[in-house]
Amino acid sequence: MEALEYEVEDAMVAEPDDLDIRFLGPVSVRHNGVELAVGSARRGAVFSVLALQANHAVSRERLIAAVWGEKPPHSARGNVYTYVSELRQMLEPARGRWAAGQRLTSHSGNYGLYLPECTVDVYRFDALRDKSRRHRADGDRQAELFVLTQALGMWRGEALQGVPGPYAEAQRLRLTELRIATEERRAGTLIELSRHDEAIAELRTLVETYPARENSHALLMTALQAAGRRSEALTVYERISTLLRERTGTEPGAALRALHSRIVSTGRQVSPPPSPRRISPAFVGRDAELRLLRKAVADVRAGRGEGIWLKGTPGMGKSTLLTTALRNAAPTGYRLGWGVGDELARHISLGVLLECLESAFADQDQDLVEQLLAVVGAARAGANSDTEHRVVSIVRRAAADGPLILVLDDLESADDDTLRIWAALHRLTGDLPLLLIGASRPAAGDHRLDALRGMHPHEVQLYGLSPAEAATLVRMVAPEPPDPRTLHRLITAAGGSPYYLRRLAATPWPGPEATGGPPAEIVAAVGERLDPFAEETRQVLRAVAFLDAGPTTGDGRAGCTIHEVAAVTGRPVEDLLHTLASARDAGLLADTGQRLTLRHPIVGRVLREGTPATLRVMLHRSFAEKIATAGSAPERVVAQLLAGPAPLDGWPGHWLDQHVEELGVRAPGLAVAVLQRARAEYNLDHGRRITLTAWLARLLFRSNRNAIAEAGWVANRTDDVVLAAEMGWIVAVTRVRLEQSAAAAEVVRTVLSGHRAPDRWLTRFRGLLDEIRPKLPDGRGDSTAGIA
Known part of the structure; x- marks a missing residue:
């Protein structure tokens, strides 16, 4: 009934x-x-x-x-x-x-x-999952099991089966993860109801399907141990240990190893906490942070509590660092709780805190778990006005019984009630063996985390890996040792991010000169970091990526200004600053004062090269014109023309003709690059091509480079006698620099015999001839005497 x-x-x-x-x-x-x-x-x-x-x-x-x-x-x-x-x-x-x-x-x-x-x-599946949590909070395991069974019964195969596109793929991954978590929750409920054989049968299927999932293995070990099949439970542990070592070179995570130790030493029935995120197969650097965390663990074992707040932009390795530091922190009798915030948890009152505390108490303090669930259930029903006091009291009793470590990862995605009580728990660390470790992205713009500021003796900011550390990580991850040039390119592209370093090292991607666009794995990695942002924010970030492209400008700085972004997007500066606030807070944009630049160059490259080539050229040309009209420095405009590479006919050629002299002073390297392009474009107006090539010859000459071809080309085509004389001078002096005295004398003879150059140029050529006569071979000096 x-x-x-x-x-x-x-x-x-x-x-x-x-x-x-x-x-x-x-x-x-x-x-x-x-x-x-x-x-x-x-x-x-x-x-x-x-x-x-x-x-x-x-x-x-x-x-x-x-x-x-x-x-x-x-x-x-x-x-x-x-x-x-x-x-x-x-x-x-x-x-x-x-x-x-x-x-x-x-x-x-x-x-x-x-x-x-x-x-x-x-949506119905999500509603049933939420309903199961309410039954759990009420202590009704039978009702919880029934609702979880209903939720799983809605599945008819792979989610969105056969539906193409990146959105469908992301949803498939999300929903599959929820399905697995629901299956694990149902199996855990079966264990709690002493229906061990059913749980074992379902969990064996689960671990065969997902052989590296530690939480499923932990539940299977628990069910086998509870059913009196201790040796089988230990065999399950050995199997996953072997698999992880062979596939990733790692050991099982702290929670699974602690469960194994308890089964070996006591043989009693236990319920494991959800396993923390498993250690990455490659971990380098962070020595100071590791020492701090491990000292905090030693201190709490000795009876001294404290709080640590670990901050870092997404991909800096906060979770990996925590797992590495705590991997040996859970011996028998020691309790470790771990909760992780996400967008779903943010909307569930006390969801993350409940996950953390439940995982800490489940194996030894089932009565505390029941009390906690009762408090949370009452709070969600609006029937409890002193939730904070009651939760703090539960944690106080637990810490009084022995050392307790609580970890909340991705704090910025926790619900408001969890954050409020997490702040209140810090009052206990001065008197009890309680270590509270929070991890979040930089919290400068997140006012929800204001209550936590100043409560931690240690607020640790994770920055990018050093070049040496990054090189070590790449060599550990890459399937083949990269050559020095490739290694430097990967390190530069990742901007110190372990997340991007791992993916770049594992996925070959030729340099920027290659065609074909970024690999799907790299696009997915960048997309994962950009997905949380609103569409308008991603569009502005794309504009920043395009404006940040091209050769380094004359001042040697990367990035663009907010006024340039306003010029190309047509949006007010105040509106743009508001739109980009979330990207700044997340650390996606580097803090460089008045300039905007993407912290990790790989993001900009994916945003640019993921755009069709024809559209990319059009955008760079359009951006060049818009920032020129807005008054940007000429080197900024040229950087856009070169990044396209945009054709120089029409507006670009006219603009370059007007600004080439200023550009040559401010950024001679960029000027040479764009002028070399101009000389090679036959669709340019003939007169303009001569003018720009003449400037190319001047700039090459000033930098002591060989300008013979460029100057000679102009001299042979111009009707301007002054320009022809100047170009002849550049050819002759370049010949002298190259110790080609006879060839230089021949140029001088040609100019002087033509009698077309202005008198001031003829005087200069005669002086040059006097300088080179002693260097001419025997018999050649007399041949120029009449000309002089």
Whole structure:
């Protein structure tokens, strides 16, 4: 009878009004029980994006990127229009041709699918998971198990099966991870209900499917131990230990090793905490930080508590550092709790703190777990006004019984109640063996973390790895030892980030001169870091990436100014600063005063090279013109023209003609580079090509480089006698520098015999001839006497 009540209740919650949309397997849409044809794979991808963001507007650009990625075909915009029209007809067949859509709307380049969330199985799955947590907080394990079974029963195969595009792939990964976590939670509940054989059967399937997942192995070991099959539990540990050593060169994480130790030493039934993130196969540097963390662990064992706040931009290795430092920190009788914030947890009151404390108490203090669940349940129901006091009291009792380490990773993604109580717990560290370790990205702009400031004796900022450390990491990860040039390129591109260093080392990608665009693995790695930002922020970051491209300008600094970004985007500076605030706070933009630059050059390269080549050239040329009009220095404009590389006919050639002299003074290297391009472009106006090539000859001559070809080319084509004489002078003096006296004398003879050069130039040539006469071979000096 009890099961029937659950079934009726959930049916009332989950049934949609007339649509049933399923993504937990092949995409399926039913209307009043009748299957609708979603259509082609791409049309299904468009529908998936809109349905999984139901009741929110999705811009056309975001929709295109979600379905086709960074390199959409030219037909993408038209295809989206067609797909939306067809989907609207599918969802609302009775709608008139010209009538506005009710479910699927479009307005100002935005699309929205409006329907009850319970219509989509993904939302129903999330709702059931949340409901299971409420049953757990109430202590009703039978109800929890029933709801978890319902949630898993909604799956019909791989999520979004066969749906293409980066958005669908990201959702597949997310939903698969949630499915595994739900299966693990169900198995854990079976263990708690002493249904060990069922749990063992399900967990064996799980570890066979995901052989490197430590938490599944920990649950299987626990179930086997509880069923009196201790030797099998130890065999499971040996199997995963061997697999990890062979695949990654690592040992199991701290939680799994602690569980193994308890089974070996006591043989009693235990429930393991969720395992911390496993140590990376390669860890270098961070010596000072490791010493600090390990000393804190030693201190808490000796009865002294404290707080540590570890800060670093995403990818700096905070989680890896913590796992490395704490990998041996959990002997028998020692408790370690670990919670990790994420975007889902941020919306669940006390979710991250509950995960942390539950993992710390589960094996030895089940009564504390029950008390904690009761407090959290009451708080979520709004029936508890002293939640903070009661949670602090529970932790106080636990720490009074023995050393306790609590770790909250990704603090910035924890819920507000967790952050408030986490701050309150620091008051206990002065009197109890309690070590609190928090990790977050830099918190300069995150006011939710204000309460934590000043509470930690140690606030540690993780910066990028040094070049030597980065080189060591690359050599450890790369399948083949990189040559020095490649190694330098990888280190520079990663900007000290261990995250990017690992991926660049493991995935070959030729230098910037290569064609073909970035590998999918690198695009995915950068995309993972950019996905949390709003679409408008990513677009502005793309503009920064393009403006930051090209050769180093005359001042030797990278980056661009906010005013240049305003010029190319057409947006006010104040608006841009607000849009980029989240990227600054996350450390994606380096803090260089008035200039904007991406902290990790690999991000800029992916954003640029992920853009189709033709569009990339057009953007660089357009950006050059816009920042020139806004008054940027000429070297900044030329950097854009060279980065394209943009053709120099039309506006660029005219602009270069007007600014070449100033450019030659401010940035002679860039001037030479762009003038060499100009000389090679036959579509330039003939007169302008002569003028620009003459400047190229002057700049090469001033820098003591060989300018014979350029100056000779101009001298033979110009009608300007002054310019011809100047170019002849450059050729003659360059010959002298090259110790080619006879050739230099021949140039002088040609100029003097022509009698076309102005008198001041003839005087200079005669003086040069006097200088080189002694160096001429026997008999050659007399041949020039008459000319002089």
